[in-house]
Amino acid sequence: MAMMALGPVVFSLVTNLHETEYTYDAEFAEHQVVGAGPIYEATGDGETPFTLSGKIMPEHLGVDGSLAALEAAKSAQLPLPLMRGDYFPVGFVLIKRLRQRHNELNEGALGREIHFTVDLLRVGAPSLSIASQVLGLFR
Template sequence: MLMMLGPVAFEIAPLNAVGHSRSGEYPFAEHDVLGTEPVYENMGGGGRTFSIKGITFPNSPGFTGGAAALDIIESLRLSGTPQHLLRGDFTPMGWFLIRKLTQDSESLGFNGVGGKVAFEISLTQCGAPDFGAFGSIISGFFS
């Protein structure tokens, strides 16, 4: 396993994560002060983003299931529920909201399905869900 986002595992096949990136910032509120430089107020821990880039080959043997996994990620995005991100070495990366899922299909087959689908998932870190939401997230793993 390369990483896991909620119930979706990224592996070499069928859903291959080929790279990821993360960034963070620390927010400060700027206050103008007459006759001097602005004063900056510490606003606490800043926003962290994480991006997963990958590829799947839906029409190739051994890669079946990649398109279905992307459909699950889209459903998770639409649900608006935080998902836990786990790196392949079992390091917990935290809870994230799925902000955007981009899919680029190439080499369309006779059925309109791309022979190669590159994807990018844009995540924003958030706090852990409350207990009620956590229960519904966990139950989603078993449905």
């Protein structure tokens, strides 16, 4: 069963997702008032960053190419659909940063444990002209 899917990458037992973090902000315009405190006007939702963290253990569970797919998706700089394992669509996101940390290096300098963190930013749904580029990442 999938824990979560980010575009072409499905997080599962091999690409083990062990933590998600969401931040929900609201935006306000501040209006100064003479002789009183400021008045705040709601202007909508702020940026909604997400962080996904996980671990891959190549020598025990193999490698499924998911880190390479995440790197390609980040480089493409296209909005990707994010869906939880219960099939709830979180929305479209951009990959702002992908970090990897290799622990317990083997003779080929590859970590026996590879910890990864993906920083995402919620964005609006892509236009139809971009949708074909997004679908191209699934090849």
